[in-house]
Amino acid sequence: MTQTDTDRPLGRSIRRGLALRCPSCGKGHLMRTYLKPHDHCPACNEDLTHARADDGPAYLTILVVGHLMAFVIHFAFAVWRPEPLVMAFSLSTACVALSLFLLPRMKGLIIGFQWARRMHGFGDQPQEA
Template sequence: MPLSAPASDTKGPQDDSPRVPKQAMLRGWQRRCPNCGKGAMMQGYLKVRETCPSCGTRLDQHRADDGPAYLTILIVGHVLAPVMLFLYAHWEPDPLLTALLLSLGCVAMSLWLLPRLKGALVGLQWAKRMHGFARSD
């Protein structure tokens, strides 16, 4: 007779289905549920829904914290720094105009990237079964 854990020791039904990190991150980048890819992950600009409206997957266990902001700063800095160096190496632009254009570019890129990177990070956490995503309650 096989040994099994008593019902009181289990923490809910286990979801043993394979989760593909690349697919989950791509769905998160699109701000969709990492499980089904249909329901919207975000309730607002950055607030993650408690559950997917389409498949019911719990999404509130994520621990994105400062990761998306850090990645946004990293990407924006690595894109705009060479642009700034190129501008000053090849032309002598007006400093005020340059500051205005680079500031607008920085803000626009940051606002566009931040929710997408947060979705991708939540998708990665879901795929790797991190922070409570292992259980399907």
């Protein structure tokens, strides 16, 4: 096992990120606004300025929402046969709501992954004076 596996467990860090909590302590809030992470954890003062999620959260959100909604569309059409306009409005609303719910959680997941794997400066490097 590497040092990362023992002192920064990946599963725990990802769960904390999904819960929008600090991947280090699990107590402080990860985000200060909808998609903007804190510079430092309010509880343990962990430096979170190294978080670089880029397009990852959007990609994961589209992946999850697309797969879930494909199943829902198929199931709803096969079982209830709703009017096309009703189905379009209801599923569009569901897609937007689910996307807005998942997007910050996917960003937290990626930040937790990066923190656990010491990516993008999350490692224990000495600070320059």
